[in-house]
Amino acid sequence: MTARAAVTPLIETVGLSRCYALGEATVHALVDATLRIDAGELVAIIGPSGSGKSTLMNILGCLDRPTSGVYRFDGIDVGGLDGDARAALRNRRIGFVFQSFNLLPRTTALENVELPLYYGPLPLGAQRARARAALERAGIAHRADHVPGRMSGGEQQRVAIARALVGDPDLLLADEPTGNLDSKTSREIMAMLHALNRSTGLTVVIVTHDPEVAAVTDRVIEFRDGRIVADGPAAARSPGSARPTGADAP
Amino acid sequence: MNAGPSPSKLLVMTAHAALRALWRNRLRSGLTMLGMVIGVASVIAMVSVGAGADRFVQQQLASFGTNIIMVIPGAVTSGGARSGWGGASTLTTADAAAMARIPELAAVTYSRRQVLQIVHGSANWSTVVQGVTEDFERVRDWQVASGSFFTERHEKSAAKVAVLGQTVARNLFGAGQDPVGTVVRIKNVPFKVIGVLAAKGQSSWGQDQDDVVMIPFSTAERRVMGAGILGTVEMIYASARTTADLPVAAAAIASVLRQQHRIAHGQEDDFTVRTLEDMASASAAASEVMGNLLLAIASISLLVGGIGIMNILLVSVTERTREIGLRMAVGAKARHILLQFLTEAAVLSMTGGLAGVATGIVATHLIGRIAQWPTVLEPAAIAASFLFSGAVGVFFGYYPAHKASRLDPIEALRWE
Numbered sequence: 102m103t104a105r106a107a108v109t110p111l112i113e114t115v116g117l118s119r120c121y122a123l124g125e126a127t128v129h130a131l132v133d134a135t136l137r138i139d140a141g142e143l144v145a146i147i148g149p150s151g152s153g154k155s156t157l158m159n160i161l162g163c164l165d166r167p168t169s170g171v172y173r174f175d176g177i178d179v180g181g182l183d184g185d186a187r188a189a190l191r192n193r194r195i196g197f198v199f200q201s202f203n204l205l206p207r208t209t210a211l212e213n214v215e216l217p218l219y220y221g222p223l224p225l226g227a228q229r230a231r232a233r234a235a236l237e238r239a240g241i242a243h244r245a246d247h248v249p250g251r252m253s254g255g256e257q258q259r260v261a262i263a264r265a266l267v268g269d270p271d272l273l274l275a276d277e278p279t280g281n282l283d284s285k286t287s288r289e290i291m292a293m294l295h296a297l298n299r300s301t302g303l304t305v306v307i308v309t310h311d312p313e314v315a316a317v318t319d320r321v322i323e324f325r326d327g328r329i330v331a332d333g334p335a336a337a338r339s340p341g342s343a344r345p346t347g348a349d350a351p
Numbered sequence: 352m353n354a355g356p357s358p359s360k361l362l363v364m365t366a367h368a369a370l371r372a373l374w375r376n377r378l379r380s381g382l383t384m385l386g387m388v389i390g391v392a393s394v395i396a397m398v399s400v401g402a403g404a405d406r407f408v409q410q411q412l413a414s415f416g417t418n419i420i421m422v423i424p425g426a427v428t429s430g431g432a433r434s435g436w437g438g439a440s441t442l443t444t445a446d447a448a449a450m451a452r453i454p455e456l457a458a459v460t461y462s463r464r465q466v467l468q469i470v471h472g473s474a475n476w477s478t479v480v481q482g483v484t485e486d487f488e489r490v491r492d493w494q495v496a497s498g499s500f501f502t503e504r505h506e507k508s509a510a511k512v513a514v515l516g517q518t519v520a521r522n523l524f525g526a527g528q529d530p531v532g533t534v535v536r537i538k539n540v541p542f543k544v545i546g547v548l549a550a551k552g553q554s555s556w557g558q559d560q561d562d563v564v565m566i567p568f569s570t571a572e573r574r575v576m577g578a579g580i581l582g583t584v585e586m587i588y589a590s591a592r593t594t595a596d597l598p599v600a601a602a603a604i605a606s607v608l609r610q611q612h613r614i615a616h617g618q619e620d621d622f623t624v625r626t627l628e629d630m631a632s633a634s635a636a637a638s639e640v641m642g643n644l645l646l647a648i649a650s651i652s653l654l655v656g657g658i659g660i661m662n663i664l665l666v667s668v669t670e671r672t673r674e675i676g677l678r679m680a681v682g683a684k685a686r687h688i689l690l691q692f693l694t695e696a697a698v699l700s701m702t703g704g705l706a707g708v709a710t711g712i713v714a715t716h717l718i719g720r721i722a723q724w725p726t727v728l729e730p731a732a733i734a735a736s737f738l739f740s741g742a743v744g745v746f747f748g749y750y751p752a753h754k755a756s757r758l759d760p761i762e763a764l765r766w767e
Contacts, residue, residue: 159761162680164679164680164761165761184684184685185684185685185686188679188683188684188685189355189682189684191680191681192681192682193682197680197681199764203673203676203677203680203764205674205677216677216678216681217682219356219364219683219687220355220356220678220681220683220684220687221354221355221682222354222355222356222357224357224360225360225363225364268682
């Protein structure tokens with residue numbers, strides 16, 4: 102553990118807070134969240150709806166900025182970056198996987214995977230080869246020329262994972278990646294994310310309701326009412342406490 | 352770290368995405384383009400018809416003779432005749448003789464005309480018989496196609512000779528026949544045909560200029576139109592030595608005629624001196640008003656087309672909110688989104704513009720063919736209306752594109 106402190110953490114937040122004005126009232130979606138995730142970790146963020154985990158996800162993904170507190174991504178203070186710089190950071194270093202896949206309809210899997218590369222410097226020919234390789238890694242290369250409407254949920258999520266991997270990111274953020282899938286497909290997708298983490302050392306952060314999903318990870322961070330209420334190895338959590346909402350933390 | 356796509360790559364990807372998005376909604380895109388098509392086509396057709404009319408008038412004026420100055424009886428304002436033409440004429444052969452002494456004039460001629468029946472054998476034809484002097488050929492720059500024009504000798508001796516216009520020759524003798532050397536009768540007076548005039552076509556006011564018979568003025572006065580007062584003429588034509596001499600010559604004519612007619616200082620002229628330039632500028636002013644009016648109408652249709660593009664783009668931005676959010680999440684910068692929708696607007700309007708150019712050219716040809724109007728396709732007008740259609744697209748596309756580029760990616764991704 103002493104060795105860990107010496108290297109720059111991939112994700113480091115200090116006193117992170119995010120407030121929204123909702124009419125007259127102010128909603129404190131995230132309160133004083135301090136955490137650190139090192140490169141190569143496989144982390145689950147759990148908590149009931151409205152607990153702040155999605156807000157944290159948006160900030161970690163550089164889509165949103167904290168109201169107060171500091172977020173450093175690989176030592177870069179994201180709070181000090183403008184929209185374009187954050188877009189470039191997302192493009193180059195972060196991959197997103199969504200619950201609803203968010204694939205462009207009537208567009209082939211290959212072109213969907215290519216999308217992040219549109220906004221990068223790679224020439225068109227190399228771009229296509231990279232997209233094919235990403236589909237290969239996600240085990241869905243045989244569907245390269247199919248459109249999302251003709252694929253199953255599991256296949257669509259594999260394409261979405263390929264899209265997240267195509268830019269060779271440092272961080273993969275998955276927001277309820279199995280939320281729209283049956284349990285068998287969920288296990289396949291989780292096995293894939295797990296394998297990716299183990300084989301390439303890719304840092305994976307998964308936001309989930311599902312205790313089965315959380316159980317696959319190495320570390321579980323639990324949120325409630327915008328605060329971190331638990332943070333520890335997944336194995337330390339007794340099976341009984343891992344209820345769907347994760348509300349009964351020890 | 353901040354290296355984005357190269358400009359050429361961005362251009363290719365953006366154009367590709369725009370074409371694909373428009374192709375997906377081809378009916379909608381087509382209907383939206385229709386506004387631009389109609390706008391651009393009408394600009395081109397209107398400019399072509401206007402330019403054709405303009406050129407036709409210019410040709411007509413040029414065909415009237417080089418450096419020509421006309422003197423007509425009565426005071427005529429630029430708006431039209433104040434006192435009737437060809438009534439009791441105030442112009443005389445003596446006026447013409449006085450004008451002939453003006454050094455800036457190369458030649459002076461005069462005419463009297465009457466509609467008469469002309470007979471050859473069993474054929475007859477009603478036409479304008481015009482008595483003119485021998486210089487008419489030179490002043491009006493109107494050569495004979497066969498035979499010759501009459502000379503000073505014919506004029507002095509009041510010879511019974513005639514030069515026929517093409518229409519008269521055709522109607523009396525049939526096409527392809529050369530009437531030179533035959534005899535025709537006008538008011539029972541036999542005239543020897545000595546020449547046939549070259550074809551001149553329609554005048555700018557739609558009159559067939561070839562439906563005419565020219566005879567020496569003295570012959571007309573004494574043997575054919577005798578009833579009038581001897582020595583009066585209906586119109587005097589003069590030609591200036593050079594175009595630069597025209598204003599001086601016109602002023603000199605006015606001063607000579609005021610002396611001839613003993614018009615006191617401050618009194619109104621009883622004649623009007625007109626140069627080709629006067630007529631050209633009058634017709635230019637008329638066609639300019641017409642042209643501006645047409646352009647205003649065409650601009651309105653382009654404006655309506657632009658609003659159509661803006662409307663459909665706003666719909667498109669709303670429909671594709673999630674797509675915009677996704678693109679932003681994977682690294683699109685605000686300017687990439689802006690560019691994408693601006694490109695869609697430009698492609699939409701310029702495709703419409705291109706179709707408009709094609710439609711406009713076809714419409715111009717149809718107008719020329721069916722309505723028999725002279726038309727001139729102006730490449731500059733075609734290029735300008737096409738570029739303007741692109742500008743309209745970018746102008747009206749900017750607001751929706753800007754709106755799209757300012758979306759919050761989180762909200763956009765959540766949008767249902």
